[in-house]
Structure formats: structure tokens, C-alpha cells
Amino acid sequence: MIGREESDAVRHALITRHGPFVLSLLAGMALWEIVGRNSSPAFLVPLSATMVRLWQLLIGGTLVAQTLNSAALFATGFLLSLLVGMPAGLLLARVGVLRVAVEPYIMILYATPMVALIPFILSLMGFGFVPKVLVVFLFGVFPILYNTVEGARSIKPEMIEVARSFRSGEWALWRDVMLPYTLPFTMTGIRLAIGRCLVGMVAAEFFLSSNGLGQLIMSASQNFDTGGLFAAILVICLIGVGLMRLGLALENRFARWRQ
């Protein structure tokens, strides 16, 4: 008896929690289908046609190949921005003079729309993988750098003094005080960087050597293959949502340390 009541309660909770979500998803899909069927296929194709096109791209292997291409670019650029941004941020936090000296320039670069640099990167480095990685890197490094510095500079001086008075070496100080203390802040930067790197990835694929999902979108739009265009946008949408979830999960995982 109790078991059934409990399972009823669970089911009820599931329905009230996920019911509206599922309903709104279904409503959105229906709306897309209806509007799509009643408009010119050059502008909007219904969900069903998009799915068919997505299936074709999937079967043909294009989608998988291009997604892997994009993933390689994203991963390289993002890891590079993490590997540069985090240590540099900690270094700036540790060496006060350096931080004070370069802080305004980091602020400026953080606020600069990096897409505007793409034409210069193109004319200087041409087509290829390296300039594209540079674009993704430029999009991602400043949020990480900025937030790491922000975090590291909020370390209480007493903490470092205590560590010092226990004869902690420089390496131990970084490993046991600075890194754990700044990690939650860095995670905020990482979440922001994930979103920005994704933008950088697509922009690099649009304007530098064309391949990956960006190329899929570009060629679909140039060939008036609206179904392919929607299919590619849908895939990027799913990747974006997935990565955002990941970023939020990481941030929340470490946020507990933050005071």
C-alpha cells in the first residue's frame, strides 16, 4: 500500500515537474510543423522535413565528419585558452605589480569584439587550422584570465601569510592555497569561455577556411537548402545546450567552496 502511494506521489511529482516542459516542447514542435507547412520552403521547412534532411546528412556521414572537425577545433582552442588563461591569471594575482600593470589592457581586450580581428588573422596567417585555433583561443582566453585574476586577488593576504609562516614553498602555496581558492572563480570564467569559444568556432569556420558545422551552415544557406540549414542549426543548438549544462554543472560543483 505504502509503496503504491509513494510511487503515485513520485509519478505526480514527475508529471507536475516535467509535464509543462514536455507540453511546451510538443507545442513548439507542432507550431514549427504547422508554420513550416504553410510557408515557402525557401524560408522555413517544417520540422518533419528538417528531420529527414538531418537523417540524410547523418547517413551520408557528412554530419559526423563535420561535427568531429568542429569538435577538434573547439577542443584545441578551448584547452589552449585554459592552459594559458589559468596560469597567467594566477601569476598576475601573485605578482601584484604585474597585475596592476596589465589589468586595464586585459579589461580592454575582454570588452573588444574579437570577431573584428578575424580579417587581420586571415590576411596574416591565411587559411588553415592554426589561424582558426587562434580565433577560438582569443574568444575564450579573456573570460578565464579575467575571472581567475578576480578570484585570486580576493584571496585574503592572511592566508598567504599563514602559509608562509609555516614555511610553505612557492609551489605548495600555489597548489594548496591559490589554486583551490580561485578554482570556483575560474569555473565561472570557464562557463563563459565555453559559450564564447563556440561562437568563435562558428565564426572561424564561416570566415576562415571553411569546414565543420560552420561550413555546413554556410553552404546550406548559399544553396537555399533550408532543410540542411535548419538541421545544422539544430545540431549546434543541441551542442550548445549540452556544453552550457556542462559549464553550469562544473560551476555549481565548485561554487560550494566560494564564500
Added chain:
Amino acid sequence: MVDSTLPNDLPGAADKTARRSGVRVPRLIAGGVILLTWEFVVRLFAPPFVAKPTTILTAIPRVIVDPAFLTATASTLSAVAEGLAIALVCGTIIGLTIGRSVIVERVLRLYVNVFYALPMVVVVPLFALWFGYTSAARLVTVVFASVFSIIVNVADGARAVPQEYVEVARSFRSARLRALLDVVLPASTPYLLAGLRLAAGRALIGAVVAEFITAIGGLGYFILYNSRTFHDNEAFVGVLLLAAFGVGFEGLVGWSTRQLLPWYRRDERSA
């Protein structure tokens, strides 16, 4: 919902100590080192057309009186301003409704989150298809790029309003709309400003990308055209202006946070 990077890292607010003159010397030295390195690396290793500080400096007086540059700047900035204004009004209304109504929140949350997570550059080719290679496509891109960060932040702010505020307003027989406008909206203004700050950056990127793709006249296209014709120095003046606009907007939001919300401190939020 997703993002609430509050204005806790505004340039001016954080470093009052930075105003002290002791700070100016290292900053000037760092700036000098950066410029000199750039100058010499380009001089030694790069082809002559590549932009470097001295040649950019000589290009500035030429470019800022160039009518083409002025039209381009006006065109881009007015599109960004117009798009941001639309996004601000729509985003605030939608955000407030989402934040205060559970049903609306459940219905719309999915879509707001998805569109917020979507890198907005991917929809530019679609907008070019829908609106043609016109400035309408750019305006829609700017609105699309900026509206979701405002919605998300305003909804967060509206949800964070202490329940007592609303209850007091209600017990004084304030109407729902009245309570929304006079209690919830002012209380969520810090979130609104934070959203606006994010939105401005995204709007600039959106405008530049739209101009790159559709070749509508504007600062983005000015940069693209000049760099393609090996006028890198002229093009870089455009980048400097974009950067100045980005920084200027950050400063403006920081300033208005301090003016409008002197009671708002970053430490209050960290709880």
C-alpha cells in the same frame, strides 16, 4: 536562470586604489612594452602592410575625417543602439513575466535557455535568407543576440525579489501590474543592468558578424573591406573604435549602477 554575471567586476568600482598615482607608472610601462613589442615584431617578421602602432597612429587622422568611415560608424552604432533598445524593452517585459509567473516560466524556460545557449552567429545566414542582404537582417541579428541575456537576467532578478516586498505591496491593495512595475522592476534593476552589459557585447559581435556575412555598409564591413585591400592600418582604426565602444559601454553600465543603485554592493550578492 542560467546566467547572472552581476556587475560585480566593473572596472571603475573595483579599483579605487588604482587611482593612486603609484599605479600609473607600471601601467604606462606595461602599455609601452606592449606597443614596442608589437611594433618591432611586426617590423622584423611581418610583411609591410600589417598594422603596427606607428602606422596606425598616422592613419587615425586620415580615417576619422573619411566620410565613408563616419557613415559606417553611424550605421553600425545606430543599428546596435536600436537593436539594444528593442531587446531591452522586450527582454524586460518577457523576463519579468517569466520571473513572476510559474506557468509562463515553465512554458518558456526551455526556449529561452536553448536560444540563449545557441551561438548567435549561426542564425545570421538564416536571417540573411529571411530578410535579404539588408540592414533589417543586421537589426534582427542584434536583437536576437542581445535579447536573451536580458530575459535571463531580468527573470533571475524578478525571482530573487524578497517575497515580503510583494506581500506588503499586496496587503496595501496594490494591483498586480502596479506591484510588478513599482516593486519587482526596481528590485531587479541590478540584474537588468548586468544583462544589459552582457547584451551590449553580444550585440556588437552580432552587428559585426552580420556585416561580414551580408556586406551591409558598417564598421564591420569597413574593417573587412580595408583589410582585404591591404589597408590594415585603416581597418585597425575601426577595431580600435569597436573596442572603445565596448569599453565605453562597460563604463557606462558601471557608472549607472553606481548612480542608480548606490545601495547595491557586490558583497551582498555573494550570499
